[in-house]
Each structure stands twice: as C-alpha cells, then as structure tokens.
Amino acid sequence: EAQVTQNPRYLITVTGKKLTVTCSQNMNHEYMSWYRQDPGLGLRQIYYSMNVEVTDKGDVPEGYKVSRKEKRNFPLILESPSPNQTSLYFCASSPRLAGVSTDTQYFGPGTRLTVL
C-alpha cells in the first residue's frame, strides 16, 4: 500500500531533550516536506526536500533540522525542543513530476508533540 508513515504518532517530552520524528514514504517520491499545524494558523511549512541531499527552509524553520540521506526517509530533528514547538506535525511527499503542476501531496497521519 502506497503511504507516508510517521513515528511516533504521539510524543510528550520536556524542554531541551533532543527528539527525532521519523518520516518514510514507499512511493519513490522526490519531494518531501514537513508542516506544522496550529489552531488559527493553519498548515505552515517547516522544511522541504527536492531530492536526496537537497533540503531548504520553509516558512517556519527555526528550531528544526532535517536530513535527506536517502530518498524514502526525511526525519525531523528538534535539537532542543521548547514549549512553542508543541504542535501537530505532518510529513508529506509528492512525485514532483517535471513540468507538471498537478502533483498530489500525500500526507502522513500526523505526530502530536507536546513539549512541557
């Protein structure tokens, strides 16, 4: 089954304790992205990756890191989490077909993170 998986689905942690949220897709997609979703603010892009070893900042990258060492995986790293990073996080992927502007983004199920 074609899908985007995220782990963990729920995480409660404390300020300053490094954490990683994993994201994996099995559709051989080039493009992967991380979003956070907050009430009243909608979905905001954190980082995205056009391909392996190619990553770039989205709209709200502060406090986050990413890596894209292989095509299928795009982990989100919080080196020193703070309470303002409490949010619902989504990973997404799309084929990003060249010259096509109708790509579908496939979203993971979300990771609800609470930083105390």
Added chain:
Amino acid sequence: TQLLEQSPQFLSIQEGENLTVYCNSSSVFSSLQWYRQEPGEGPVLLVTVVTGGEVKKLKRLTFQFGDARKDSSLHITAAQPGDTGLYLCAGLHSGGSNYKLTFGKGTLLTVNP
C-alpha cells in the same frame, strides 16, 4: 511569503443546505489544490485546478479557479453530515527549481443532521 486567505473560517449549516468556501490571494499560482482533513488524520487531496476559469465537479462539490489564477471557490450542494471536516486550499508555485505549496488556514465545516 505568499498568503492565501480562506473564508469563512467556520461554517455550521443544516443538512441539505448549500455553501461556498472562498480562497483568495494576490499571487498567481501554477495550480490550486483543495484538501479535506478529518480529525486525527492528514489532509487528503480532493481536486487540483490548473487553468484559469476551470471548473471541476466531484459529485456534489464544484471547484472553480479564477480567471487570473489567484483565487478559487468550493461550492457544496445539498450538504450532508459526511461532508463535515476541515477544508484547505493550497496554492502551488511550480517552475524550474521552484516548488512551493502554500496553504490557507482552512474552513471548518459542520453539517448538522
């Protein structure tokens, strides 16, 4: 940052009523996508509109892309409780090395039986 203004933010209607959700921007987009998100799940794509003036229908849902490709609307006819959810529009800028999807804040629709 290109902004997408979505309205209304909340909508509560009775089963059988019609409704329209709007998505507006000052930017021109390569395409505009509509997603629906249910509680506890990620957004799921409903439709993509690409050409200015394009109209697409998905059963009781009608999507329209503005002539200038800056705005879009979603119209639901005879809404049903199963239509309840968060509707998100997203504008895509795509070309060369540029690829960015910008989301509106969403419209939370509740259809009461």
